[in-house]
Amino acid sequence: MEDTIGWVGLGKMGLPMAQRLRASGQRMLVWARNPEQTLALRKQGAQVATDLMELAHRCGTVITILGDTRDVESVYQRLQPGMQPDTLFIDMTTAAPGVATTIQGMVEPRRAYFLDAPVTGGVPGAAQGTLTHFVGGDAQVLDRAKEVLAVLGQRAVHCGPAGSGYRMKLVNQTIIIGILLGLAEGMALARASQFDSTLINAALGSGTASGMLFNAYAERMMTGTGDVNFTLGLLRKDLRLAQAEADLQRQSSRFLNFAIMVLNQACDQFGPQAGVQMLGRM
Numbered sequence: 001m002e003d004t005i006g007w008v009g010l011g012k013m014g015l016p017m018a019q020r021l022r023a024s025g026q027r028m029l030v031w032a033r034n035p036e037q038t039l040a041l042r043k044q045g046a047q048v049a050t051d052l053m054e055l056a057h058r059c060g061t062v063i064t065i066l067g068d069t070r071d072v073e074s075v076y077q078r079l080q081p082g083m084q085p086d087t088l089f090i091d092m093t094t095a096a097p098g099v100a101t102t103i104q105g106m107v108e109p110r111r112a113y114f115l116d117a118p119v120t121g122g123v124p125g126a127a128q129g130t131l132t133h134f135v136g137g138d139a140q141v142l143d144r145a146k147e148v149l150a151v152l153g154q155r156a157v158h159c160g161p162a163g164s165g166y167r168m169k170l171v172n173q174t175i176i177i178g179i180l181l182g183l184a185e186g187m188a189l190a191r192a193s194q195f196d197s198t199l200i201n202a203a204l205g206s207g208t209a210s211g212m213l214f215n216a217y218a219e220r221m222m223t224g225t226g227d228v229n230f231t232l233g234l235l236r237k238d239l240r241l242a243q244a245e246a247d248l249q250r251q252s253s254r255f256l257n258f259a260i261m262v263l264n265q266a267c268d269q270f271g272p273q274a275g276v277q278m279l280g281r282m
Contacts, residue, residue, distance in 0.1 A: 004027045004028065006058070006063065007028055007029070007031075009092075010032050015041075018041055022041055028046040029046070030048055053079070061090065063092065065093055067234075069241070072091055072095045076091075076106055084110065086111065089115070091116050092117050092118055092119050096245075097136075115165070118133070118165055119131040132156075133155065133157065134165040135159060135164075135165045136166060139158055142158055167245060173235070173241075173242055177259045178259075179211070180217065183221060190222065197218070197223070200218060201219075217276070220277035221281070232273075235276055236260060236272070239260050262282075266279055
């Protein structure tokens with residue numbers, strides 16, 4: 001049991017992460033609401049659990065990366081009956097920090113362990129194993145998880161007690177939306193000035209405006225095309241969580257209020273499944 005990793009969550013981020021683990025030779029037991037989502041991992045030799053209780057019962061480590069806080073709550077409620085002593089549960093979802101307390105209340109009576117470890121680095125980082133994990137929970141428990149996390153990412157930063165990883169991810173998303181909105185307006189101004197992508201890259205690609213998000217999205221925002229790695233709807237979800245956390249901590253959320261208003265408009269105009277590059281086409 002200790003050698004088997006359970007995996008729940010096979011979306012744009014979760015699938016390439018799970019595939020990296022399986023490619024490393026790790027024994028895996030997976031579960032998905034839609035069994036077709038497990039096909040790629042089955043072809044790599046992973047087994048499929050009949051339900052979440054079985055997955056929790058058979059695995060020494062269980063990793064989840066889901067859509068939102070409600071999904072996390074639902075999945076862990078269904079994992080709970082199968083939880084075994086010493087099993088390590090790691091959630092990599094961008095979720096409300098308070099859910100960490102709920103999950104701790106589930107695992108502790110079973111003498112199991114929990115880390116919240118949301119990630120940043122996008123779909124390319126998931127595929128290449130260059131993600132950063134923001135980790136909340138006991139530092140000694142993190143030591144146990146480091147070998148697995150090293151397959152998935154290049155850094156695992158301990159941020160404090162349970163819930164701190166979730167909180168750090170919301171700080172990250174607050175900063176990211178500031179960059180994305182500035183980039184979107186900059187590219188709109190560039191387009192109105194009849195600058196093309198080649199000139200923009202030559203002028204700005206190595207200067208103070210450059211960086212990971214510039215490299216990833218400047219051209220896509222100019223054209224409104226390209227792969228959809230992160231959707232408007234998911235970004236809006238993250239910002240609403242950040243806004244709620246700011247309100248809980250009695251911190252200013254004026255910028256987040258504005259950013260959510262812009263995301264609402266973008267979702268209305270392009271749909272919540274559109275990529276964040278569409279911010280540059282508003």
